[in-house]
Amino acid sequence: MSEGTPIIQIRGLSKTFVTDHEIMALRNIDLDVQKGDIFGIIGMSGAGKSTLLRCIALLETPTSGTIEIEGRDISTLRGRDLIALRKQIGVIFQGYHLLMQRTVRRNIAFPLELEHKSKEEIARRTDELLEIVGLSDKANAYPSQLSGGQKQRVAIARALASNPKIILCDEPTSALDSVTTKSILQLLTDINRNLGVSVMIITHEIGVVRAICNKVAVINDGLFVEQGEMPGIFQKPTNAVTRLLLGLGEEDE
Numbered sequence: 001m002s003e004g005t006p007i008i009q010i011r012g013l014s015k016t017f018v019t020d021h022e023i024m025a026l027r028n029i030d031l032d033v034q035k036g037d038i039f040g041i042i043g044m045s046g047a048g049k050s051t052l053l054r055c056i057a058l059l060e061t062p063t064s065g066t067i068e069i070e071g072r073d074i075s076t077l078r079g080r081d082l083i084a085l086r087k088q089i090g091v092i093f094q095g096y097h098l099l100m101q102r103t104v105r106r107n108i109a110f111p112l113e114l115e116h117k118s119k120e121e122i123a124r125r126t127d128e129l130l131e132i133v134g135l136s137d138k139a140n141a142y143p144s145q146l147s148g149g150q151k152q153r154v155a156i157a158r159a160l161a162s163n164p165k166i167i168l169c170d171e172p173t174s175a176l177d178s179v180t181t182k183s184i185l186q187l188l189t190d191i192n193r194n195l196g197v198s199v200m201i202i203t204h205e206i207g208v209v210r211a212i213c214n215k216v217a218v219i220n221d222g223l224f225v226e227q228g229e230m231p232g233i234f235q236k237p238t239n240a241v242t243r244l245l246l247g248l249g250e251e252d253e
Contacts, residue, residue, distance in 0.1 A: 005071055007166060007198050008033035008056065013065035015051055015222075025051040027222040029065070033215075035165075038192050038199045040213035040230075042206065042245060048222040049202040050094075053168050056200070057091050058082075069166070087115075090159030090197075094171040096151045098143040104154050105130070105139040111161040129157040133187065149180035156187065160197070167191070169201045173208055185212050206245050210234065218242045 013029040016022050025048045033039045043049050054060040056067055058074060067074050069085060077085055098107050108129050112122045130136045133153040143151055152172060159167055169188070173181040189212050192199050201208060209216050209230065217227035218241055225239040237243050
């Protein structure tokens with residue numbers, strides 16, 4: 001893992017939602033993700049994990065603070081520059097978000113169609129991605145004919161379609177059994193190592209972070225309460241929330 005200019009650098013990030021009252025979902029978040037990291041963001045339900053991912057993915061506008069991707073403040077980008085940045089970020093959503101009336105091949109091809117790539121380029125790239133995620137034999141199947149793990153592989157392939165530098169994963173294994181979870185995490189590890197894609201994983205599952213992440217941040221009530229290298233953070237947790245996630249009691253050391 002290289003330690004140079006962070007591929008993602010966040011400073012003072014806050015997000016407030018206003019309904020009948022204000023909800024502060026993120027509070028003064030600072031974060032550096034280096035090129036090549038598999039960075040885990042872990043916390044309980046409602047801690048602010050998904051809001052953080054949505055801000056990085058340009059799906060939510062922060063209330064304050066900055067997010068830089070490769071040194072560029074994303075809030076300042078417009079037009080073609082913004083479109084180009086979006087291509088650098090692939091998102092794997094919780095629940096897959098596949099198009100049910102499209103085959104596996106056409107689901108993967110969808111981002112490339114939006115970019116108006118040629119039929120030949122789309123076919124070539126789709127074949128490459130089917131091979132990468134191990135679904136070449138399912139190219140003409142529909143999502144309803146796939147298992148949960150296969151659907152997640154389609155979602156991963158689609159997220160890779162535009163050759164992103166970053167993949168953001170929102171609870172990528174929450175609906176999967178333990179064996180399928182292991183295979184999906186191995187796939188993400190292979191993508192990180194073989195394709196040089198930096199990965200951020202949002203999860204509430206401690207096992208996911210332990211399995212593949214080299215760094216972790218623990219979030220609670222919109223705040224980072226602990227962050228650093230794996231496995232050091234989990235070997236010597238200093239915050240009560242981290243200890244709770246690890247299943248440790250007050251007497252455990």
